[in-house]
Amino acid sequence: MSIPLLLAELRRRGILLKADAHRLLYRPAEAMTPDLLERVQACKSVLLELLRGEIAVSDVERRSEAESHREVIDPPSPCAACGGLELWETVTGRWRCLRCDPPTTSRHIFALAERIRRQER
Numbered sequence: 001m002s003i004p005l006l007l008a009e010l011r012r013r014g015i016l017l018k019a020d021a022h023r024l025l026y027r028p029a030e031a032m033t034p035d036l037l038e039r040v041q042a043c044k045s046v047l048l049e050l051l052r053g054e055i056a057v058s059d060v061e062r063r064s065e066a067e068s069h070r071e072v073i074d075p076p077s078p079c080a081a082c083g084g085l086e087l088w089e090t091v092t093g094r095w096r097c098l099r100c101d102p103p104t105t106s107r108h109i110f111a112l113a114e115r116i117r118r119q120e121r
Helices: 003-012 034-042 044-052 057-069 104-120
Strands: 016-020 023-027 087-089 095-097
Touching (some): 016 044
Antiparallel strands (some): 087 095
16 A cells, blocks of 8 residues: 555544654554554555655655556577577567567558558548
8 A cells, every 4th residue: 555545544534643653653543454453564564654754745645656667578588590699579478589579560560550540540
């Protein structure tokens, strides 16, 4: 859960947070559910930074937005025939070797498809 959403949920339930050295205090205790407490504990370090004024909520929002857009891209394997790493990606998302399978055919087909689309308009 993102920090801004967690803070909104705490606010909605009327739960107040307070930083006390390395501890995170909250009240009223009866408003805190076990699930919500688990989420607060998972974000404890960031919440403490916020409460101490070390970072701003906007910094946390930017941080969580960047984390949500982060994705892992696995590099394609080298060409099985020549072992080269000079690859190009087809329109369908497949990787081809630039030496063994140059994109001329694919580019030709793609250009032909573009011409056909223009003629249909």
